Amino acid sequence: MLVDLHTHTTASDGALTPAELFERVRAAGVELWSVTDHDTVAAYADLAGVDGLRLVPGVELSATWSGRGVHIVGLNVGLGSAELLGMLGRQQAARERRAELIAKRLERRGLAVDLDAVRHGANGCSIGRPHFARALVASGQVRDVKTAFRKYLGAGKPGDVKTEWPDLAEAVAAIRAAGGTAVLAHPAKYRLTRSRLRCLADDFKAAGGRAIEVVCGPQEAGLGQRLAELAESLSFSVSLGSDFHAPVPWNQPGVPADVVRNCTPVWDRW
Numbered sequence: 001m002l003v004d005l006h007t008h009t010t011a012s013d014g015a016l017t018p019a020e021l022f023e024r025v026r027a028a029g030v031e032l033w034s035v036t037d038h039d040t041v042a043a044y045a046d047l048a049g050v051d052g053l054r055l056v057p058g059v060e061l062s063a064t065w066s067g068r069g070v071h072i073v074g075l076n077v078g079l080g081s082a083e084l085l086g087m088l089g090r091q092q093a094a095r096e097r098r099a100e101l102i103a104k105r106l107e108r109r110g111l112a113v114d115l116d117a118v119r120h121g122a123n124g125c126s127i128g129r130p131h132f133a134r135a136l137v138a139s140g141q142v143r144d145v146k147t148a149f150r151k152y153l154g155a156g157k158p159g160d161v162k163t164e165w166p167d168l169a170e171a172v173a174a175i176r177a178a179g180g181t182a183v184l185a186h187p188a189k190y191r192l193t194r195s196r197l198r199c200l201a202d203d204f205k206a207a208g209g210r211a212i213e214v215v216c217g218p219q220e221a222g223l224g225q226r227l228a229e230l231a232e233s234l235s236f237s238v239s240l241g242s243d244f245h246a247p248v249p250w251n252q253p254g255v256p257a258d259v260v261r262n263c264t265p266v267w268d269r270w
């Protein structure tokens with residue numbers, strides 16, 4: 001069985017509309033799917049008629065832990081939850097204020113930023129750094145998105161603004177209030193030492209986190225096994241996803257469920 005519990009659409013920073021992504025996910029043979037856009041569940045309004053596979057409502061919340069940005073995926077959430085919708089409303093307002101701050105910081109670095117064009121590129125929803133990156137490329141100021149992140153938007157660069165995100169525990173609480181399972185997204189992408197990652201995982205568990213992603217898109221051999229061991233040591237269940245954002249040769253939707261044969265899949269409890 002193929003599952004994919006981490007994907008993005010045009011409702012956040014993905015390239016495909018919810019309907020286009022659905023077609024692609026179904027064609028890939030995925031049987032269990034979640035759309036986990038950044039800080040929004042807007043895509044689900046366009047996914048009401050999905051059939052032929054099981055769609056699990058989800059979201060990827062931006063949060064902070066120890067001054068770092070971390071992502072918490074909420075799966076099997078109640079889309080009508082007042083707590084979750086309140087959190088997402090605050091996140092969208094924070095993204096709008098953050099976008100103004102990012103624009104100012106980039107301008108201070110000598111770049112020309114047309115914030116309305118950036119907003120337009122984001123369809124007015126869940127505006128984020130990738131939309132700035134694309135605008136910088138479109139206006140000919142940087143060569144490609146990768147370069148935009150390396151020079152201006154990536155971790156520690158002027159456009160890396162994360163002061164407004166809720167604390168890890170608040171993000172987990174909103175997911176749990178919506179009846180969902182809180183999953184620590186892509187644990188290896190925070191570039192933490194082994195002991196710091198353990199610390200993050202401990203705090204996540206104390207906050208009510210119940211699962212971690214052991215596969216999140218293309219990753220080095222052996223990482224899945226190491227993360228599965230971390231999951232086991234903390235009695236977390238495990239989640240799998242592609243973090244699909246756009247059709248590219250190196251990342252397709254769908255992860256074989258049996259890569260976690262010796263772990264408890266997060267979907268077991270739904």
Ligand code: AMP
Binds near residue numbers: 038062127129150
């Ligand atoms: P934001 O939600 O505004 O914090 O932007 C984070 C998103 O930017 C991630 O979800 C990725 O989709 C994208 N991203 C982060 N780092 C890079 C990078 N180095 N190159 C391209 N995209 C990136």
Ligand code: MN
Binds near residue numbers: 008245
């Ligand atoms: Mn993204």
Ligand code: MN
Binds near residue numbers: 060071185186
């Ligand atoms: Mn993420």
Ligand code: MN
Binds near residue numbers: 008060
């Ligand atoms: Mn993601």
